[in-house]
Amino acid sequence: MQWGPIPPSGGPNRERYLDHHGRSSLQVAADEYEEVLKLLGADAAMMPALDFDLVEQDEDARRAIQREKRAEWLKFVATIDQATLDAIEPHIKKSVSAAMDGLNYLEDHELRESAHAAIHRAAFVKRGLFGCPITYSADEEYWTDCPINISHLRMGVSAGLVSDFECSICGKLVEDCDHAMGEYYPKVASRDADGKCSICGEPGCDHPVGETITVAAWANARNVKATEVSMVARPRYPLARMVEKSYDLGPAGEDPRVRSAAKHGVLNCDGDLGPCKGFNEMTEWDVKSVSSTDGDAEQQIDLLYEP
Incomplete structure (x- = not known):
């Protein structure tokens, strides 16, 4: 969970919210990717190319591209020194994360395909340089956080919450105070026991203690209790x-060699290295519909080992 304002539920305000945050996320993804290219320098021109259509329905064709690109990346990464790889890693991870955020904001937007392409572009490089591990947990299950597999399942979480709401100006329950939410009132800046500012809630802000500042009244949730959580297509x-x-x-997955590879971090998903088969829009809420986007797992096992 993150602290922050609840996004508008619909209408023009939500559209503006999604457009603003989506474009900002795509810009971050692009900037971080450019930083990766700068760090690679002249070697960037030798990097394997994402030169295939992003969507391919034929599983054999997807697997062939994945094999080809995996071999290209193995040759390329062997030419890059560890210091450069260490410098690149945080930037390419941030590019992947921001691109996925961009799609989550823009999934019903005209920039949807731009976000889709940004995920493939960044995930392609991240997988090529650093892998995409399939892990084996203490509960004896395999797990993946593959950007392609995760982002292409178009569903999210909606939480049902019950809470009290207190006025940000006087601290009383909203129904018991005289302040109108959204209107502006004077408030004296102070700090609580944790050093958080009474004006903005941040510990390291520039609001001088004791100064009176005009701020908008808003309802602050407290005593929040979760009553239910639902899986939804559009959270x-x-x-x-x-x-x-x-x-x-x-x-x-029962093969001891496969299990050992997962435990030692050398079992990798190759879904990032080739085309996907499109988005799963989760229109049918059947457990079987929550599947990988890179083909049947049993048939993919030949792709998972790194030499």
């Missing part, structure tokens, strides 16, 4: 999404 908070999911390898 009100656009970033309320899955960050990891179980990965069914079928009978191959």
